[in-house]
Amino acid sequence: MTSAHGIDVEPLRDIVLDTTLDQDGFDVFEAFEIGSGNRGERVDPYPEFHRRRREQPVYFVAPGERGLYEADDGRQVVRVYRYEDVLRVAQDSDVFSSANHAEGIGRVFGHSILEMDGEEHTLHRRLIQHAFKRRDMARWKASLIPEAVDGTLDAFADRGHANLVAELTLLYPVKVIEAMMGLPAEHVEWYHRRAIEVISIGHELERALRASVVLKDYFEQVIEIRRRHPGDGDLITLLIEADANGRRLSNEEIIPFLMLLAPAGAETTYRATGTLLYALLANPDQLEAVRRDRSLIPKAIEESLRWDPPLTALSRRNLEDVEFQGQKVPAGSSVSACLASANRDPAVFEPADTVDEFDLFRPRRSNLTFAGGAHVCLGQILARTEMETALNRVLDRLPGLRLDPEQREQTFMTGQIWRSPSRLPVLWDA
Numbered sequence: 345m346t347s348a349h350g351i352d353v354e355p356l357r358d359i360v361l362d363t364t365l366d367q368d369g370f371d372v373f374e375a376f377e378i379g380s381g382n383r384g385e386r387v388d389p390y391p392e393f394h395r396r397r398r399e400q401p402v403y404f405v406a407p408g409e410r411g412l413y414e415a416d417d418g419r420q421v422v423r424v425y426r427y428e429d430v431l432r433v434a435q436d437s438d439v440f441s442s443a444n445h446a447e448g449i450g451r452v453f454g455h456s457i458l459e460m461d462g463e464e465h466t467l468h469r470r471l472i473q474h475a476f477k478r479r480d481m482a483r484w485k486a487s488l489i490p491e492a493v494d495g496t497l498d499a500f501a502d503r504g505h506a507n508l509v510a511e512l513t514l515l516y517p518v519k520v521i522e523a524m525m526g527l528p529a530e531h532v533e534w535y536h537r538r539a540i541e542v543i544s545i546g547h548e549l550e551r552a553l554r555a556s557v558v559l560k561d562y563f564e565q566v567i568e569i570r571r572r573h574p575g576d577g578d579l580i581t582l583l584i585e586a587d588a589n590g591r592r593l594s595n596e597e598i599i600p601f602l603m604l605l606a607p608a609g610a611e612t613t614y615r616a617t618g619t620l621l622y623a624l625l626a627n628p629d630q631l632e633a634v635r636r637d638r639s640l641i642p643k644a645i646e647e648s649l650r651w652d653p654p655l656t657a658l659s660r661r662n663l664e665d666v667e668f669q670g671q672k673v674p675a676g677s678s679v680s681a682c683l684a685s686a687n688r689d690p691a692v693f694e695p696a697d698t699v700d701e702f703d704l705f706r707p708r709r710s711n712l713t714f715a716g717g718a719h720v721c722l723g724q725i726l727a728r729t730e731m732e733t734a735l736n737r738v739l740d741r742l743p744g745l746r747l748d749p750e751q752r753e754q755t756f757m758t759g760q761i762w763r764s765p766s767r768l769p770v771l772w773d774a
């Protein structure tokens with residue numbers, strides 16, 4: 345039997361999912377939220393970002409002050425907050441190496457594109473881009489993404505009320521990734537839990553390492569099956585067949601990429617879609633403008649990505665001594681570039697006195713949500729397409745959508761490192 349997208353998933357149904365980690369009733373989603381500093385209360389890091397950007401734009405972090413993803417390995421941790429400095433860290437990959445990820449997230453992903461530098465990165469990026477070609481994107485946009493969104497909305501669209509985070513934004517992006525990879529639908533929930541567990545490395549190390557072993561073993565089996573039974577246009581078959589001047593990817597090279605893709609695709613897009621919906625629902629005049637003129641949707645998406653990016657910072661290791669704003673940072677430091685602060689830098693975004701507000705009519709400047717340079721997010725077109733589809737289908741299918749006034753006080757943005765609303769209770773005219 346094929347999946348809805350014409351990919352034969354039958355051979356993959358023989359894989360026996362390892363459910364050892366599911367047996368203790370542990371709530372991986374709640375644990376991830378708590379572990380990342382989201383305890384259900386409103387968190388607003390922006391006043392501190394503004395203060396730092398103005399007064400201490402190059403901040404030398406004291407050992408006791410390190411954040412969740414700032415390794416306590418004796419290296420100097422330096423945070424930069426100004427747009428120009430954040431952009432430089434993202435763009436100058438000769439000086440700001442990504443190899444530092446090997447000691448962090450690389451422990452669970454393996455040696456992925458995220459931690460590669462120079463020629464190795466260029467070669468892998470070229471091979472992987474083969475699987476993200478415009479032709480495939482157009483096909484995904486036409487069927488796979490709308491089906492994932494609609495399939496999720498079907499469960500509650502006639503109810504008149506819902507929590508759009510738990511019931512829509514958390515669920516649909518992982519269905520998109522699963523369908524892109526050509527995995528059987530019944531593997532999605534299992535896969536989603538493992539994807540979150542592997543990135544829980546900062547607060548649930550042992551669980552993250554165990555999930556990493558289980559997920560790698562799963563992908564090993566999927567790749568072996570796909571080598572014998574190629575799919576048709578699914579990401580895993582495309583990666584197996586990717587060819588750069590006769591160079592192909594081995595299983596050991598494909599697996600870390602697949603490990604990275606699950607959280608990269610699902611965790612970020614889920615948050616970005618929640619933030620987009622929250623920003624519009626909290627600004628009903630702008631929601632109304634979008635409802636009347638759907639051509640405003642791309643502007644709303646860009647502004648929500650600027651206003652509150654899902655991931656607030658990027659980290660690198662500087663390979664030589666550098667200077668930011670006249671301050672010397674010794675080679676080998678751990679440099680944390682605050683994307684969220686850069687996105688509200690009044691030196692770049694206008695009007696300067698309204699950078700904290702969501703305003704889709706703001707003059708367009710490039711935000712740094714997807715970073716920049718060699719490692720600029722590979723999935724940015726996909727992410728924008730997913731957000732656009734989700735918003736269009738929500739507007740089509742949930743007329744008169746509005747925040748539930750009785751739960752308005754408990755509906756807000758939260759999170760220090762990963763940001764989004766943790767709940768979106770809404771009403772509509774069913």
Ligand code: HEM
Nearest residue numbers: 457458608609612613616713714715719721722723726727
């Ligand atoms: C709104 C959603 C998303 C955001 C905010 C986001 C953000 C980012 C950022 C900041 C980076 C750079 C990380 C670094 O260099 O340390 C990155 C890289 C990456 N992203 Fe995304 N991402 C999103 C969605 C996606 C999606 C949907 C996919 C694919 C399915 C994806 C795949 C990747 C990959 C493969 C990389 C590594 C690229 C490289 O190292 O060359 N992302 N993303």
